[in-house]
Amino acid sequence: MKIYLAPMEGLLDHLLRDMLTRTPGVDICVTEFVRVSGSLLPNRTFQRIAPELLHGSRTPSGVPVRVQLLGSDPACLAENAAKLAELAPMAIDLNFGCPAKTVNRHRGGAVLLDEPELLHEIVSSVRRAVPAAVPVTAKMRLGYNDRTRMLDCAHALTSAGAAELVVHARTKADGYKPPAYWHEIGRIREAVTVPVIANGEIWAVDDYVQCQLESGCDDVMLGRGIVADPGLAARIKGLPAPDWDAIKPLLAAFWDDVLIYILPKYQAGRLKQWLNYLKRIHPEAGIAFEHIKTVKDADVIGAWLAEGCPVPAAEPGWTKA
Structure with missing residues (x-):
């Protein structure tokens, strides 16, 4: 059984990949998408999204990282995939699942699920352009507005050469609203001959068990669930999982990286964003x-983290919004 770490634009980037792979359980990571549209991208574009390419395509903890591309032009995607392959990614993943309106309006992500013939052409073109040693994988949803072409899309992707298929168990129209339709992933798994990885609405071990029962998939991709509970992958595998005391050093390490990679005006927001997820599982994160929700001063936040996140009733000198 393998556990994949999902990409989440604006949240689960290389900074959080590093933190979430410091605890055991995650086997494979996928980056946020690199948008491919009409030009050959420079190496620095791929490396900005996936700095792990500079380190053997692995996180600092050694977990393999796949780089994801998004676009609708088969020739342009193939050309960029060939260039990306020169940087030795663990695999190249193709995004046919993003539900964002802006992305879909520009013919990227889930909107292409209405065009299985184009899906086949894209994957075929990329597969031909990339050395055989570099796997090409794909991610899809159950459809755009409905599920009528779900199996057509799965067949199109896999027959074109996708070595694995991650399926988010909702349509674009469903967005991220519960429930996830895990049983539909089971229909796809039975219809194709490549490994299928289930994704969507797995927040706890019980969710994993139910997803496995309905989809028949042992392998899963975790997104918001593991951001809220960094020990979720470990718990699913029956391994020791971090408690709040073990998570606090991760917050401090995350903050150190945020100060390096994130513009000052967004730094405090990135930490608060993660705490806001963590409080779903850890009450201490809510406290x-x-x-700190109104604190902006990076030095004050850094000192607070260095002290182990104390929460006294009042703290003089805090900078309020």
Whole structure:
């Protein structure tokens, strides 16, 4: 059984990949998408999204990283995939699942699920352009507005050469609203001959068990669930999982990286964003979030983290919004 770490634009980037792979359980990571549209991208574009390419395409903890591309032009995607392959990614993933309106309006992501013939052409073109040693994989949803072409899309992707298929168990129209239709992933798994990885609405071990029962998939991709509970992958595998005391050093390490890679005006927001997810599982994170939610001063936040996230009733000198 393998557990994949999902990409989440604006949240689950290389900074959080590093933190979430410091605890055991995650086997494979996928980056946020690199948008491919009409030009050959420079190496620095791929490396900005996937700095792991500079380190053997692995996180600092050694977990393999796949780089994801998004676009609708088969020739342009193939050309960029060939260039990306020169940087030795663990695999190249193709995004046919993003539900964002802006992305879909520019013919990217889930909107292409209404065109299985184009899906086949894209994957075929990329597969031909990339050395055989570099796997090409794909991610899809159950459809755009409905599920009528779900199996057509799965067949199109896999027959064109996708070595694995991650399926998010909702349509674009469903967005991220519960429930996830895991049983539909089971229909796809039975219809194709490549490994299928289930994705969507797995927040706890019980969700994994139910997803496995309905989809027949042992392998899953975790997104928001593991951001909220960094120990989720470990728990699913029956391994020791971090408690709040073990998560606090991850917050401090995350903050150190945020100060390097994120513009100052967004730095505090990135930490609060993660705390806001963590409070779903860890009540202490909710208390910490309330304590710093109006704080902007990076030095004050850094000192607070260095002290182990204390939450006194009042702290003189805090900078309020």
